[in-house]
Amino acid sequence: MTSKEAEALGKTTRPRTGSRHPLQRIGLPLVGVVLLIATWEVTVWLNDLDSIVMPRPMEVLRALGDLVVSGEFWDDVVVSLTEFGSGYVIGVFAGVVVGVLMAEFSVFRATVHPVVEALRFIVPFAWIPLVILWFGTSLLGKTLLVAYATFFVMVVSAAKAMQQVDPTLTKVGRMLGMSRWRLAFAVQLRAAAPTIASSARAAAAIAWIAVVAAEYVGASAGLGVLIINASTSLQTDVVIAGMVVIGLVGAGVSAVIGWLSRSYLSYV
Amino acid sequence: MTTVAPETVPAAPERAERQRGQPRWWLYGAAGVAAALGIWAILAQMLAGGGGAIQRLASPLAVGEQLASYATDGMVADLRSSLAIFVAGWLGGGILAALVGLLLGRVTLLGRMFLPIIEAIRPVSSIAWVPLSIVWFGFGFSSKVFLVGLAVFLVVIVYAVDGCTRIPGELVRTSTMLGMSPMQRFRNLILPGTLSEVLIGFRVGLMAGWGTVIVAELVAADAGLGAHLMAVQRSYDIAAVMATMLCFAIAGFLMTVVFTWVERRLLPWRLEEQR
Incomplete structure (x- = not known):
């Protein structure tokens, strides 16, 4: 995963121009959703599709309802979120530390940079078979995979953000007699924090994709497993319901991280 | 820099100057890669007998x-x-x-x-x-x-x-x-x-x-x-x-x-x- 990709995930297609009227803001997307569901319904009806190929919207809704009331479903959500959370925290922390070191010490940067660049081309997905060989379906393997996916996004963006801090700030700090570390932590890291936070949010999206992928190829529980089990028993309605859940959790995680970084960085 | 990868960490201008001027920055990079390969080789050697979670790690040579x-x-x-x-x-x-x-x-x-x-x-x-x-x-x-x-x-x-x-x-x-x-x-x-x-x-x-x-x-x-x-x-x-x-x-x-x-x-x- 590259930092550009992280940028893409952080980007939205939301129009920048604010809607003039709340009816437009809520009404038009609603029309879009209704049109989508109508097209879906009509496609199924016209082609007389089997529910294995394409279930009707109501069936998916019912499957979603069944999932929500069943206990196993929540276990799967918890498993996926645990894998995500543990790996993400490690990845962000390690990534920011290495990124800051790379920005601070040019020797360190010159030494580590080629290794980081080379490893970045081994995308997290390519690690999945090896991780399964090494760690089986354990939590540790998934944690490491998620940490790996997060780490490279964070290293690159943290180093970049630190180096793009307004040089005046550094000069002012130096003039005020700040030590090198005080300057790095109290001035540069703070100034770089908003950029780092926004790439942390993008990294969360990548990490969430990695979690589901890892579960898909080898796991004993989690949302990826939920989808595989549903698809092997040909319950396409449950598959789509699972996809909806994956999307919702992914969006939720990203919103929570956005909210956390906003409230933590209230000074900016 | 731009020829190698799409988005490398941009060096501060003065660093870029220094990098171009002195070939030893290349040496640091080479040392980093060599160190990574070395650590990998040593780890593979150590884990050859079956070491904990990572049961086998192939050596760089074998790969x-x-x-x-x-x-x-x-x-x-x-x-x-x-x-x-x-x-x-x-x-x-x-x-x-x-x-x-x-x-x-x-x-x-x-x-x-x-x-x-x-x-x-x-x-x-x-x-x-x-x-x-x-x-x-x-x-x-x-x-x-x-x-x-x-x-x-x-x-x-x-x-x-x-x-x-x-x-x-x-x-x-x-x-x-x-x-x-x-x-x-x-x-x-x-x-x-x-x-x-x-x-x-x-x-x-x-x-x-x-x-x-x-x-x-x-x-x-x-x-x-x-x-x-x-x-x-x-x-x-x-x-x-x-x-x-x-x-x-x-x-x-x-x-x-x-x-x-x-x-x-x-x-x-x-x-x-x-x-």
């Missing part, structure tokens, strides 16, 4: 040998079938995304109606689509192309919408003042303005799409690099697994290099902006 033997046997065919899926999905998904993005970006009503839906689909990872793509398209070529195309589509459309909504208003007004017809304005202003942004999307989609090829082939493993990866994984051949991973990485790297070269030909002003 190199595997890579060489795979290169002479089967790699070309696997690479060809993986690349075919990738190129079909990447171009198909990207071009479709550019068209849809132009439509949704320029026609505000449609944009307001359908962009939230696209926004809602994006957090669903492409892997989650695997069961549906198998039900819809079977296990063959087309289901993988669908997955790759979807992944690339969801990346490129963001750039396409961004590109055509961000065309400066004064340029649009100027073109109107100069008496351009809507069709002329579209061809001469909006299309080029969007395309340069779409190309960034294509570049980002490069790695997203290539990553999805791996996933699609891991799941529906009948041909390609991913199938090979799965096959050697089943026979517990760690050196071969790592060699295949390297293949993926090298192919991804080469694609990025080629794309950077093409992009520079197409949009010479882009690199000026980046600098």
